[in-house]
Amino acid sequence: MSDSVKTRPFTIPQFSATDYSSFFLAGALCCTISHGGMTPIDVVKTRIQIDPKYKPFGFVSGTRYLHSQRRPFSLANRGYEYWKKYFVTIAGDQETAVKYRTAIYLGSATVAEFFADILLTPLEATRIRLVSERGYATGLVSGFTRLAREGGVAQLYAGFLPILCKQIPYAIGQFTVNEWAHEVVFRNMSEETKKSLSDVSKFGISLGSGIIAGFAAAILSHPADTLLSQINKGHGPTGSMVYRLTTLAREAGFKGLFAGLGPRMIMTAGLVSSQFLMYGAIKDALGAPPGLEIHKE
Template sequence: MAKAPEVSTKTAPRSTEFVVPQFTAKDYSSFCLAGALCCTVTHGAMTPIDVIKTRIQVDPALARSSLLSGGRYIIANEGPSALLTGFGPTAVGYLVQGGAKFAGYEFWKRQFCIIAGDPEAAVRYRTAIYLGASSVAEFFADILLTPLEATRIRLVSQRNYASGLVTGFTRLAREEGVRGLYAGFLPILCKQIPYAIGQFTVNEFCHELAYRSMSDETRRSLSPSATFGINLGSGVIAGFAAAILSQPADTLLSQINKGHDPEGSMVYRLVTLAKQAGFRGLFAGLGPRMIMTAGLVSGQFLLYGGIKDALGAPPGLEIHKESAKI
């Protein structure tokens, strides 16, 4: 059997043998834990905004509302506690999804770099590597997320559906079985994969643009505040991109999990709901969601990096155009 290529993270000329970091099981467990914590903290904190966004998508009375007016309407009619509806499934769902997504992205990016075969090819096809790694990682993460997301949306869209995560999940499983729990799997893939593409790919290119004009010495001597600013700005821009790319499918997902959608195959139901909503309807709630997603993505990357450092995990793979290492 051929021996696996030697692994190193040292800077090397482009003409040397292609090498990548040899992440250990401990490294991947650190990536997973950091991803799980950063996602559950940020998504949990954004629950009130997500409640308003979802209600704007599914409640005709709120269809033309802004984030502020929608929040006021919900509080006035249902009380402040209504803004925390679905907190349980949100926190648990994104705990498992976040761990699988971030660790999966690190894993698949490394695998695709190995497939590329050399530094020049990896840099040349870095966009495809980012797209492929984020898409595959998100696919497997969504298998874990979908039942909990279905529960969350049912709790938010049907105010008296259940008292919380356990009762809501149990009722949905009992009444509708696996079909009900995974009714939104296709639309959640259509939502989350573009979201992950925007999140990871745009973030990678924002960092590349920020660092491209810097020498290695300048980059090494960046102050903590400058590094924080680059990470924050990259995360905000990536968040805007993720929101725009995934908004139509997010709207359809809310409609599917609300129930009472057309009968038939999932593709037929999605097409029918899209026609009913129209272009404007598919982008209902985009403003609030862009604000929410910018906070989510930037917060996730900042927390992810901080938690990885605290755990002693290695940095992720970099294949930026001006870099001589990958």
């Protein structure tokens, strides 16, 4: 290993089924809590994307308009650790893992998100239909049932391609940028400083890294998020999904594809930062081991 690449020695942890269950439970709990708190912002963002009446509004004015028209209603992914460990194992040794850490981050986020999206797509289609059509159903379960009954599997998975285009860049921004933000911070600290970090300092680093990752996730995934909202609303021509997406993108233009980005950046920064903070806290409470780190020192 060259002198310019210094790494902290690590061993690949042998996570048990209980450990992965703790990771899953921590991820599920933090996502449920954080998404629930951000639902009002998501409602406004989606309305700006798909409702012409909302085009002139920003987040604050859009929120006021939404409240004047209707009462917002509440709507009630973590294989990343598994796939990161899997790809580190394939790398074979520490030097190789650190050298190709970006590829490992990208690959882990992409594969984990792909499998998660198989389950997510029908729920996302239901959520957008609930947000975009007032009175469509009384909740997520009844909305899902109606959509499945009326449109079948084809309608539930109509947004699978655009949701992949949305969620994979989102996951890349969320996980990869968060890893890099932590690495940049710790690379500029001495070992003594790292060992003496207070809980407040650790919290600040996690919060700041999460906010930066949230901004990146929002920006990278927003064009596909806009198209997904349009597809699930039934907009666009008939034909293949690729044709519909390219037509909608051309009609929307650059400005249209990024409509609602401001509120979504606020929402996503809050979601991602809170999820990482809660994920760590819940894992600690459950006694789960720390995740695998392959940062370059």
